[in-house]
Amino acid sequence: MNPFPTPRSERPACLAASSRQGLGRLVAVAGGMKRRAGRIAAAPVEEVLEALGEGALLLDPGRGLARANDAAGRLLGWPGKPPRRGTGLAALLRRAARLDAAQRRRILACAAALQGAADAAECEAGGLILRFRRLASGQTLIVLAATAGDEQAPRDPLTGLANRRAFHTSLTAALARPGASPVLLLLDLDRFKHINDSLGHPVGDALLRLVAERLRGRLRAEDLLARIGGDEFAILLEHADGVAGLAERLVELLGRPYLVEGHLANIGVSIGIALAPTDAGDPETLLRRADLALYEAKAEGRRGFRFFRPDMDIRAQARRTLETDLRRAVALDQFTLHYQPQLDLASGRLVGFEALLRWAHPTRGMVSPGEFVPLAEEIGLIIPIGAWVLREACREALRWPEDITIAVNVSPLQFEDGPGLIRAVQGALAASGLPGCRLEIEITEGVLLHDRKETLETLHRLRAMGVHIAMDDFGTGYSSLSQLRSFPFDKIKIDRSFATQIEAEGGSGKALVRAITAIGASLGMTVTVEGVETDVQARFVDDSGGHQIQGYLVSRPIPPEFIRALLARHNPHPGGPPHAGGQPHTGELGKKSSLQDNLGSRA
Ligand SMILES: [Mg+2]
Numbered sequence: 051m052n053p054f055p056t057p058r059s060e061r062p063a064c065l066a067a068s069s070r071q072g073l074g075r076l077v078a079v080a081g082g083m084k085r086r087a088g089r090i091a092a093a094p095v096e097e098v099l100e101a102l103g104e105g106a107l108l109l110d111p112g113r114g115l116a117r118a119n120d121a122a123g124r125l126l127g128w129p130g131k132p133p134r135r136g137t138g139l140a141a142l143l144r145r146a147a148r149l150d151a152a153q154r155r156r157i158l159a160c161a162a163a164l165q166g167a168a169d170a171a172e173c174e175a176g177g178l179i180l181r182f183r184r185l186a187s188g189q190t191l192i193v194l195a196a197t198a199g200d201e202q203a204p205r206d207p208l209t210g211l212a213n214r215r216a217f218h219t220s221l222t223a224a225l226a227r228p229g230a231s232p233v234l235l236l237l238d239l240d241r242f243k244h245i246n247d248s249l250g251h252p253v254g255d256a257l258l259r260l261v262a263e264r265l266r267g268r269l270r271a272e273d274l275l276a277r278i279g280g281d282e283f284a285i286l287l288e289h290a291d292g293v294a295g296l297a298e299r300l301v302e303l304l305g306r307p308y309l310v311e312g313h314l315a316n317i318g319v320s321i322g323i324a325l326a327p328t329d330a331g332d333p334e335t336l337l338r339r340a341d342l343a344l345y346e347a348k349a350e351g352r353r354g355f356r357f358f359r360p361d362m363d364i365r366a367q368a369r370r371t372l373e374t375d376l377r378r379a380v381a382l383d384q385f386t387l388h389y390q391p392q393l394d395l396a397s398g399r400l401v402g403f404e405a406l407l408r409w410a411h412p413t414r415g416m417v418s419p420g421e422f423v424p425l426a427e428e429i430g431l432i433i434p435i436g437a438w439v440l441r442e443a444c445r446e447a448l449r450w451p452e453d454i455t456i457a458v459n460v461s462p463l464q465f466e467d468g469p470g471l472i473r474a475v476q477g478a479l480a481a482s483g484l485p486g487c488r489l490e491i492e493i494t495e496g497v498l499l500h501d502r503k504e505t506l507e508t509l510h511r512l513r514a515m516g517v518h519i520a521m522d523d524f525g526t527g528y529s530s531l532s533q534l535r536s537f538p539f540d541k542i543k544i545d546r547s548f549a550t551q552i553e554a555e556g557g558s559g560k561a562l563v564r565a566i567t568a569i570g571a572s573l574g575m576t577v578t579v580e581g582v583e584t585d586v587q588a589r590f591v592d593d594s595g596g597h598q599i600q601g602y603l604v605s606r607p608i609p610p611e612f613i614r615a616l617l618a619r620h621n622p623h624p625g626g627p628p629h630a631g632g633q634p635h636t637g638e639l640g641k642k643s644s645l646q647d648n649l650g651s652r653a
Contacts, residue, residue, distance in 0.1 A: 105194035107142070114138040116189060125178060125194045127219050147218045147333075149176045164190060206277040208255055209262035217276035217284050221333045224286060225326055232326050233293050235285040236340040237265075237300070240318035240352040242281040248503075249313055257310045257317070264303055268296075290325050297321050297355035305353055320347040321355035329358045342366055373429060375411065376422055380434055384410050387442055388607035391616060392457070392578060392600045395592045400620045402455035402490065404600065405443035406607045407435070427463045436464045437474040444482035444489060446610050451617065457490040457520060462497045468508035475512060486516030492543065493519065495527030498536060509537050520578075525566060534573060542570045546581020549601065552590050564594045571595055 105122030127147035153175035160173035169184040204216035246254035274286040304319040322344025330336040343358040389403040409417040447456035520541035551559025570577040582601035
């Protein structure tokens, strides 16, 4: 039943007459009907278009929608009842489930062309062809038809599940049902990219099919399961009963190993859950809120699920603000480096500095890397920031005596593009003129967890440039010792948490520092203990055979302008023993320098 009865004054014949260029098949069909019927009142434009499988929207000049036929609703994918008379074109398009923002903009631009001289325009968006015609009455007719191809297909070809568009349509319909309280679960696979990158796309595709199978096997017939993105799935449940239990079972189920084309693959899943109508009553808000819950699940260590909470919206807002500020910081050069010295215990001399990133925020003051590096990694800004750190640190180090090295922390994200990292290091060395052997790259154990083959290749290429490689925050990861076998590191830096345990009553700190030092030294690596704050700790490291210390006992990280003075105090004679009066600069001993001082260090 057409919801918009056609006034007698608007008939196909007037359309044909008013559109000089004609409407192709429409006109031919309408003409045929006219000839057959001898009169046209029985063939309103919507019916003609309906018969052709085409949609029609008629807009009054400046007053929005005059009429729409059912096919238009189906093609655009708007839910349930058609929009009200008078609804503007932009609002009509916003209701169209199949169109995204860019597609909507394209259509509006096409419509705007009609405001000018043109009386016909055509565009393609979201698998639809839209033909605009300005009628003699001043109204605009929009004829919609599906393009060839599978844009309309409701299925994801890889898994056979509903696709994003079909899911959105079902979600919209479910929310429109009176008294309904559906539940939306958004699932995102953890570490799927790693499988795709290391084992190839065919294996990745096969894995996605296995995931779909496992999910389908666990859900009831009335639950809707869809693949809505690369490694994203969505589930629509009719009600919230038992949803937490289901989410928990899905996390466990998808976390089991997969045997895929002869490879053993381990992935996990994070799930965000939003409930209607409590969290939202419209599909867009509900999707966005489930996505915020998913983000939180990911941020809190993956392999888990979270329900949406209102404070997530507030945090998301803060994150957006930080992101905007961070992008501006890159453009405006608001970063600066501080340098923390490393002391050689045998000679008592400073032998190097570690460059530590600081952000001089215009209103918040100094922001610690712990607050912005994770976000910078997430939005990809760590790559340009990391390259800047390399350039700046090398430039600064060239001003120091030749026996002083510079250590730079490199994020696992930078290692994901090995050739890019090599170029950044080469560029920094070339621009500064610093010899490669004075640069030390500090990596965390996380670097070696992914793409081992490519990572090792990158490390060897850096080594071939003379660059030294240090294993940072050693002992905090879960496979520390095996990491040491994978690459001949020049140095291991024992994590600061061990230093603080040296003086702890009955703690295992002493035994661990001694054992790690012995292993490092036996492998020919320099052993540095970080976070050394007291003489007792320093003496213990020395007695245990450790080579270097870094921490507040020697100095806190300092701006570059103080380096010369610090060197003069500790290394008064080039190559000679320390000055008798060379007391360690104890800095602010009461204040712990945090693990997150390190660019790229993760707790
Ligand atoms: Mg470090």
